[in-house]
Amino acid sequence: MAAGLAAVMLLGATGFAMAAEEHGLPGASMSLWWALPFVGLLLSIATGPLVYPHLWEHHYGKITAAWSALAVVPMAFFYGLPAASEAVLHALLLEYMSFIILLFALFTIAGGILVAGNIHGTPMVNTTLLVIGALMASVVGTTGASMIMIRPIIRANDNRPFNAHVIVFFIFLVSNIGGSLTPLGDPPLFVGFLRGVDFFWTTTHIFKETLLVGGIVLAVFIVLDVVLHLREEGMPKIKDPTPDSKVRIRGLANMPLLAGVIAAILLSAAWKPGIALSVQGVEVELQNLVRDAIIVLLALTSLVITRKEYRAANGFAWEPIREVAKLFVGIFICIVPVVAILKAGMDGAFAPLVAMVTLPSGEPNDLAYFWLTGVLSGFLDNAPTYLVFFELAGGNAQHLMTTLASTLVAISAGAVFMGALTYIGNAPNFMVYAIAKNQGVNMPSFFGYMAWSGIVLLPTFLLTSLVFF
Template identity: 65%
Template sequence: MKTGMIIAASVAALLASALPAMAAELDGASLALLWATPFVGILLSIALGPLLFAHVWEHHYGKIALAWGILTALPLAVIKGADVAFEALMHTALLEYVPFIALLFALFTCAGGIMVRGNLRGSPGTNAAILAVGAGLASVIGTTGAAMVLIRPLLRANDDRRHSAHVVVFFIFLVANIGGSLTPLGDPPLFLGFLRGVDFFWTLQHLFPETLFVVALLLGVFFLLDRHLYKREAIGPRLRDPTPESRLGVEGLVNFALIGVIIAAVLVSAAWRPGISLELPGATLALQNVLRDAVFVLVALASLMLTRRGIRQANGFTWGPIIEVAKLFAAIFTCMIPVMAMLRAGSSGAFAPLVNLVTGPTGEPVPVAYFWLTGILSSFLDNAPTYLVFFELAGGDAQHLMREGALTLTAVSAGAVFMGANTYIGNAPNFMVYAIARHRGVKMPSFFGYMLWSGGILIPVFLLVTWLFYL
């Protein structure tokens, strides 16, 4: 047995040994800021590991994540009591982590079974159309799913272009991030909000104007830039096209039906309330949610059985990305336990200065501050936990936030999803798209080179969004 598994099993045994008869809640007001160290540590590891020590990170990221998780769980058990730690871990695992990973697993598996064959010429109009379709598709099959389905057809369409890095950059902007802002299926932060009680169609109703404005503006900027570069390329001899134009076709259509089943399962779980639940230490599992998560797993298995194997092979499908996400988010959710407790404590907790930054002089939330603080942190840390941090900071009550706090929740949601596009590490699909493009020979900008693109294009757009929607 691997060392990490032995350590994890030992921690679980320690926590289970003091399983209480009654629930014990973690008091955030009693926690010092030092308890946030593992959470900051795991996020900085994710952000800097692939850049500063790529080889070590690639082979040992699971052990690094496990270490940060243990640095949270063991002190909680020793200092606050094993009963408190155990129930906090159970609550987080069963009510947040498992549904989150189950949905990503199902969408990732189904998207990997969809393949777009054929090729078109990468003209400005064609490229803009692919980006527009991808942005719309991202809210249906997720940013990861849409990015994985469309990035290879987009690269094939532009493999005879001298300038194509900008096409991939705008693809990351629109398909891997901003396009996923309209449903909980689109981007992980929004699904975490759904798990916390935000209605499925709330984001569609409240983020549609901002999303339409940003997508339309970025598509217009892209078309003008791509047309300029396309005309410049026409002056000299064109590169040989390694994949000549051919008729388009889509294989693995059964996976679209399976994605429809995923959507139906999410909607049913939100509308159906049979009143049947299973009481466990730290968590109450409602029947509709248990069945929803089971459907996610069954849909993924059905996709594997019903999709022709050659499709996944042609897509270069591997389990590596979802395994990495599962390991890293297990640590993230564990390390977030004391952070969430401190945020729930509000002005009585260690994060009182942060509360003051997003709160007006009479105690009202400041949407502009929520938008930019959520966005800036989402640019460099993972946008899913960042969303939860500011969701809790805004009160953590979904019913209140959807009504009286609608503008605040809109600002948090838009900041997390939109500004995940500011760096390669703001959202999981960003780096996956970057890696695929580089493997196909595209001269992609460096980490800081990409930030020059996002700073010059996205930041002015987000300033306009601030002026139009949050002031």
């Protein structure tokens, strides 16, 4: 709002004297300086919670607004308010709103499902819990699955001297890799869905990669957990703070609501009435409005019908989704000029990046797409990184799903899988870390976690890239 008001005041004073002649943003003539707000915001997100946590906790909204204003005001000044407002509204109305509505619904509905009781965390039990969580991730999202499963797996292992590795592999499998099969699973895949990728495209095209990566990581976990469990046999016993009790699933009324979310998304993909609402030149299609309205209604229904004690036992709070909403509105605004430059291809300022992911024959370099998308996703958040490389590959969903299917697989797999490389690569990672640490688990530091991911994940991704890309 501050950025928009500043733009209106600025352009009112200049009388639109410097408005662009052509409709939209001229990406071919825009320099790399236009990427500064986007890069600055991502670096703030990456460093804020670790380098200056107190300042970040209280002012991340203001920091996001400042970077957003740095993107919007110059666009309005140099290219005119109509071009700038249409570009920003396009990102907010067609992508951000649906994106945050889905996250809000999955967060709210999954937060009402409680796994109560406790069982002892043997290697077989832990493996079973990780598999269940990973399978859930593509249905309720990595955030939803992490919220539902993290406390049960902490309780199962809270009397073990060695338990931090269980949480590390939980982040690998449940908070990241498991969410690769549907747009519900991980934010970058839903961004792709909003850009036109079919709902079940990832299910059919990334299944083999997911099976290989997930299978290797799970096998490494089983071996490690068995070895550590055997070592614990000769150590002094720790009194179990949460004795074993019958496991029960509470809040089952939320299950039909999750099914309703999936049905609403499939409806929007199948039903095309050809009716749209125009907002400042941006066409918002009726099926998307209906989908988002249904999803919001289902989330509100969950709040009404779920008992408060279930959410309390899950540690449910609104701050995580509030933070995601504020940060991602800034990301979707700041990425607008970046997308405009990427659309210019070799004629734009990102020509060197285009060259890096292009073979001498002119075909996309899938190996480069996989690793560049993946490594940057590990440090800059995987949803905006996916969007950058999606646009870099042409941005045409139909072309990417068919002729360039292997390239879209590389982008999707890199964004989802390698979001596990650091605590900040995917939204649930840091949330799981904070919950586990608060529950007394001796979690590795930021760089300690990267040592784990480097030893386990990087060789796995290297093998995957050799097999598939």
